[in-house]
Amino acid sequence: xxxxxxxxxxxxxxxxxxxxxxxxxxxxxxxxxxxxxxxxxxxxxxxxxxxxxxxxxxxxxxxxxxxxxxxxxxxxxxxxxxxxxxxxxxxxxxxxxxxxxxxxxxxxxxxxxxxxxxxxxxxxxxxxxxxxxxxxxxxxxxxxxxxxxxxxxxxxxxxxxxxxxxxxxxxxxxxxxxxxxxxxxxxxxxxxxxxxxxxxxxxxxxxxxxxxxxxxxxxxxxxxxxxxxxxxxxxxxxxxxxxxxxxxxxxxxxxxxxxxxxxxxxxxxxxxxxxxxxxxxxxxxxxxxxxxxxxxxxxxxxxxxxxxxxxxxxxxxxxxxxx
Amino acid sequence: xxxxxxxxxxxxxxxxxxxxxxxxxxxxxxxxxxxxxxxxxxxxxxxxxxxxxxxxxxxxxxxxxxxxxxxxxxxxxxxxxxxxxxxxxxxxxxxxxxxxxxxxxxxxxxxxxxxxxxxxxxxxxxxxxxxxxxxxxxxxxxxxxxxxxxxxxxxxxxxxxxxxxxxxxxxxxxxxxxxxxxxxxxxxxxxxxxxxxxxxxxxxxxxxxxxxxxxxxxxxxxxxxxxxxxxxxxxxxxxxxxxxxxxxxxxxxxxxxxxxxxxxxxxxxxxxxxxxxxxxxxxxxxxxxxxxxxxxxxxxxxxxxxxxxxxxxxxxxxxxxxxxxxxxxxxxxxxxxxxxxxxxx
Numbered sequence: 001x002x003x004x005x006x007x008x009x010x011x012x013x014x015x016x017x018x019x020x021x022x023x024x025x026x027x028x029x030x031x032x033x034x035x036x037x038x039x040x041x042x043x044x045x046x047x048x049x050x051x052x053x054x055x056x057x058x059x060x061x062x063x064x065x066x067x068x069x070x071x072x073x074x075x076x077x078x079x080x081x082x083x084x085x086x087x088x089x090x091x092x093x094x095x096x097x098x099x100x101x102x103x104x105x106x107x108x109x110x111x112x113x114x115x116x117x118x119x120x121x122x123x124x125x126x127x128x129x130x131x132x133x134x135x136x137x138x139x140x141x142x143x144x145x146x147x148x149x150x151x152x153x154x155x156x157x158x159x160x161x162x163x164x165x166x167x168x169x170x171x172x173x174x175x176x177x178x179x180x181x182x183x184x185x186x187x188x189x190x191x192x193x194x195x196x197x198x199x200x201x202x203x204x205x206x207x208x209x210x211x212x213x214x215x216x217x218x219x220x221x222x223x224x225x226x227x228x229x230x231x232x233x234x235x236x237x238x239x240x241x242x243x244x245x246x247x248x249x250x251x252x253x254x255x256x257x258x259x260x261x262x263x264x265x266x267x268x269x270x271x272x273x274x275x276x277x278x279x280x281x282x283x284x285x286x287x288x289x290x291x292x293x294x295x296x297x298x299x300x301x302x303x304x305x306x307x308x309x310x311x312x313x314x315x316x317x318x319x320x321x322x323x
Numbered sequence: 324x325x326x327x328x329x330x331x332x333x334x335x336x337x338x339x340x341x342x343x344x345x346x347x348x349x350x351x352x353x354x355x356x357x358x359x360x361x362x363x364x365x366x367x368x369x370x371x372x373x374x375x376x377x378x379x380x381x382x383x384x385x386x387x388x389x390x391x392x393x394x395x396x397x398x399x400x401x402x403x404x405x406x407x408x409x410x411x412x413x414x415x416x417x418x419x420x421x422x423x424x425x426x427x428x429x430x431x432x433x434x435x436x437x438x439x440x441x442x443x444x445x446x447x448x449x450x451x452x453x454x455x456x457x458x459x460x461x462x463x464x465x466x467x468x469x470x471x472x473x474x475x476x477x478x479x480x481x482x483x484x485x486x487x488x489x490x491x492x493x494x495x496x497x498x499x500x501x502x503x504x505x506x507x508x509x510x511x512x513x514x515x516x517x518x519x520x521x522x523x524x525x526x527x528x529x530x531x532x533x534x535x536x537x538x539x540x541x542x543x544x545x546x547x548x549x550x551x552x553x554x555x556x557x558x559x560x561x562x563x564x565x566x567x568x569x570x571x572x573x574x575x576x577x578x579x580x581x582x583x584x585x586x587x588x589x590x591x592x593x594x595x596x597x598x599x600x601x602x603x604x605x606x607x608x609x610x611x612x613x614x615x616x617x618x619x620x621x622x623x624x625x626x627x628x629x630x631x632x633x634x635x636x637x638x639x640x641x642x643x644x645x646x647x648x649x650x651x652x653x654x655x656x657x658x659x660x661x662x663x664x665x666x667x668x
Contacts, residue, residue, distance in 0.1 A: 053529040053530070053531065053532075054529055160614065162614065190366035190367055190556050191366075191556070191557075191558065191597060191600045191601055192366060192596065192597060192600040192610055192611040193366070193610075194600070194602075195600040195602070195608050195609060195610035195611070196610035196611075198602070198608050199608050199610055202608070217529060217530065218530075219530070220559075220601065220602045220604075221602055223602065223604050223606075224602035224603065224604070224606045224607075224608060225602075225606070247604070257531055258530065258531060260534075261530040261531045261533065261534035262530055262559065263534075263557075263559030263560055263562055263563045264559070264562075265558060265559055265562045265586055265598075265601065266562070266586050266587070269562070269563050270534065270563065271534045271535075271537045271538040271541070271563050271564075272538065274531075274534040274535065274538060276531050276534075276535070277535075279499050279501050279502075279532060
């Protein structure tokens with residue numbers, strides 16, 4: 001891979017997360033294979049993009065990686081240590097280094113707490129700082145996200161949506177995490193607001209030496225933010241590697257269709273040539289062999305019989321028999 | 324442009340809220356020609372949906388007040404026409420609607436067939452005119468039911484629903500999001516309207532599904548010569564589907580231009596900023612400083628002036644009237660910009 005060869009901050013090896021499907025009597029009838037054997041590594045200081053359509057397992061992958069879900073199988077190495085199977089007490093000590101940003105971080109603020117209360121809470125739980133030390137820490141973070149100190153005494157409803165979002169981010173940053181997973185942080189935002197949010201993420205990454213995993217379905221945002229990307233389809237990574245290589249010359253047919261579907265301002269209308277038919281299959285009944293074969297223009301018999309492994313090709317890894 | 328099919332002139336709509344009266348639409352003008360796909364682009368809260376609802380006449384009756392202006396459809400002012408006649412002939416027949424969210428727009432407890440045939444009972448092109456207000460006691464004539472059902476099956480085939488006869492017996496939850504939006508498009512086309520108002524119909528869908536739906540919608544409306552008012556906050560989507568684009572900011576329309584001219588020669592400072600804030604492949608990110616103003620106490624004059632680099636005294640006192648720059652390219656600005664896009668931001 002073209003990534004720098006320093007030790008990765010996070011390394012996921014053959015990670016699997018299944019969810020049980022139960023019938024009306026609570027008996028398990030099948031497994032939903034949300035993440036099905038994913039290996040990834042994240043280098044310190046980088047932004048790794050994770051792209052895929054809704055339901056492909058990208059959020060489950062992020063949540064399993066930082067311990068919101070326990071892995072069904074596989075290893076999670078964080079800073080040289082396996083953290084997927086730690087006893088709870090030790091696991092909790094790692095938790096502050098790993099943070100997860102939901103789609104709208106402002107919505108996770110308690111409406112009955114003043115901002116100051118919300119920002120102090122993580123420090124009370126995870127550190128033994130005194131009140132004045134905490135206040136200093138909170139003040140520093142608050143100015144980093146671009147909010148005045150006067151906002152500390154306000155309630156969430158007194159702030160605008162954008163300011164709430166900044167408070168939500170400040171709350172995550174008070175613990176000085178090393179790895180932050182951003183889960184669709186700009187979906188549903190207008191382009192101009194999206195631009196300011198992305199700018200903020202970049203500034204914070206520099207100030208706090210953060211490592212990001214950026215989960216999104218929006219390819220233009222991923223392209224602007226990330227150096228390396230991984231494309232997911234139904235719980236598997238289909239293409240993984242350098243951004244430029246993948247965007248300039250996608251090799252997996254799914255990546256090709258995904259890129260072809262993005263409207264390009266000023267050019268020819270892309271929807272005129274868009275060929276991909278149908279919708280992703282139900283993740284409860286994953287097709288045999290290559291999961292993309294039901295929609296793939298290149299599909300042959302071998303695709304149904306044999307699951308393609310990720311293999312090295314032109315500076316990226318691709319899982320396709322015909323790439 | 325020849326005689327427009329729909330023409331909105333100086334429309335003012337207020338909403339009564341807890342914080343005071345919000346001036347949501349401030350003298351909006353909009354023209355839609357026959358067979359034209361017009362994109363209404365703007366950020367959330369700019370009044371796109373309010374305008375769409377005002378045209379359909381489905382503003383919430385308690386909260387919304389129409390303070391002035393007119394909505395002319397085929398020469399008739401819908402705001403002052405007899406409401407029963409509008410309901411009978413225009414809403415749902417001449418002008419139909421595609422909602423944003425295909426997940427909540429069907430009732431979950433009835434099969435799709437019941438819901439589509441209920442629509443056809445009142446809004447089918449074969450239904451008579453001038454029957455007055457709908458009554459639950461009115462029968463659905465058997466002859467017309469059969470003809471309408473044939474039309475429904477044809478339209479479902481046109482929107483590429485596999486096995487339409489079986490699909491009709493299913494419940495809405497058995498369809499995926501993309502399929503449900505196809506059903507919505509079918510329902511909007513069935514009354515054979517002149518104008519479809521599509522309110523962000525692809526926002527809730529994935530890109531590959533969005534590409535399929537946009538292509539389908541554009542093909543069908545062009546085949547049938549239907550006009551579309553397509554509201555969206557995504558400039559890329561607007562580029563894909565529209566013939567002409569109208570940009571709104573905080574309840575005022577600021578620029579209207581044919582799609583090609585809109586993207587190559589944007590002239591309003593807001594439009595230029597908006598286009599510049601789309602992420603570029605090289606990773607450059609440019610935002611618009613400041614925030615969208617409150618509509619309860621909006622800035623006087625041009626509502627963009629507090630965030631505008633070119634603002635002058637006249638911008639703060641009176642709203643600029645739309646001025647023509649080129650054929651069909653109107654800009655409401657005292658200081659329109661001539662430079663190529665992106666050079667000032």
